[in-house]
Amino acid sequence: MDPSNDSDPDWQGVVAPANDDRNQSFGVDQGQYPGVLTAATADGTSSCPANGQPDIWYQFTAPMAGVLQVDTCGTNDLGGVDAGTDTVLSLHSGDGLTELGCNDDSPFGFPVCAATSGDRRDSYVELPVVQDQEVLIRVTRWAGTPTKNILLNVAFEPDSAPDSDEDGVPDSSDNCTLVANPSQCDYDGDGFGNHCDGDLNNNTFTNSQDFVLFRAQLGQPSVDPTYNQADLNCNGFVNSQDFVLFRGLLGSPPGPSAPIP
Incomplete structure (x- = not known):
């Protein structure tokens, strides 16, 4: 990464996160997963604005048909109100080549991030899935904002x-x-x-x-x-x-x- 393009130059000398590349994605189930973008490199893009920034990857496999719900709620307030990372979140096919959904800032009034203080900078995406479908989750940041820690929250609602x-x-x-x-x-x-x-x-x-x-x-x-x-x-x-x-x-x-x- 070129430090001139990073608003947080303290990344120098820090080892890249283990899930820096899509082929090293961390497997996740329902729950909350802390992550770090510091020293990450760009391994993907999305249709959301300011794509192509440093990213980290996770992988979810649907246990049955239902709706996958992924968000970064709480990330923008890590370390204090509006002191954290302004995230961009996208979902991709198992090979990472096809985008399935993308969000920068969660919608106003959306209940999943209702407790967010200050600016609305956390992200939320949901996706209908079938049994055994593999979904790659890409977490990155808005261009020019700090590259810090993130919180990834994963939920799954099975079809009734x-x-x-x-x-x-x-x-x-x-x-x-x-x-x-x-x-x-x-x-x-x-x-x-x-x-x-x-x-x-x-x-x-x-x-x-x-x-x-x-x-x-x-x-x-x-x-x-x-x-x-x-x-x-x-x-x-x-x-x-x-x-x-x-x-x-x-x-x-x-x-x-x-x-x-």
């Missing part, structure tokens, strides 16, 4: 709607309520998702007749616009993975599916 197979799709609209089918692919359009539908001849049961049809499709592609109904895992090809799924469906009707009572 039941999701029996935990694929991020509520049971009320899931075309495979008991088998994970996150993409909701349904190549024959019968209302039953591929992952729970081995009934290739649509006679309401998965049996030897369907096995004959399935075997004839092994090795075949499944691409737009003629997706292959036998591509049960919807990966673009009918192969041994689909055979394992098909074998588990033998002897059963398709579904259950919310769109088909």
Whole structure:
């Protein structure tokens, strides 16, 4: 970092924080995490103004579908009213390449930072997520303001709607309520998702007749616009993975599916 661009030159000789780079992000769960921007370098940008400043990184993995809530409330008052860091907060995809949300100053009257004294300089972002989604959290500062300690607060609100197979799709609209089918692919359009539908001849049961049809499709592609109904895992090809799924469906009707009572 060029000290001429830093309003707090005391960083010299200080080791960069361990989570200075996105590939060294600290894993976090719900709770509060102190951090330090001193001696950090810039490893990312965001759509918020004054981006490209020194940053540190955290990583959150959603335990189920819900809403991730991240803020830096209390940071701007660390050391006294308005004596702390003016933060900029952004959320990114697991590889850090796609921005998912950004905030500089939390909205007026927003309850999460209601206790802030002095100027409103803490940040807040929330993001709907699905189960097992990885989110990188980037904390930086407004250009020209002190580079000091920060407080990162992480909360998670799970979806209230039941999701029996935990694929991020509520049971009320899931075309495979008991088998994970996150993409909701349904190549024959019968209302039953591929992952729970081995009934290739649509006679309401998965049996030897369907096995004959399935075997004839092994090795075949499944691409737009003629997706292959036998591509049960919807990966673009009918192969041994689909055979394992098909074998588990033998002897059963398709579904259950919310769109088909």
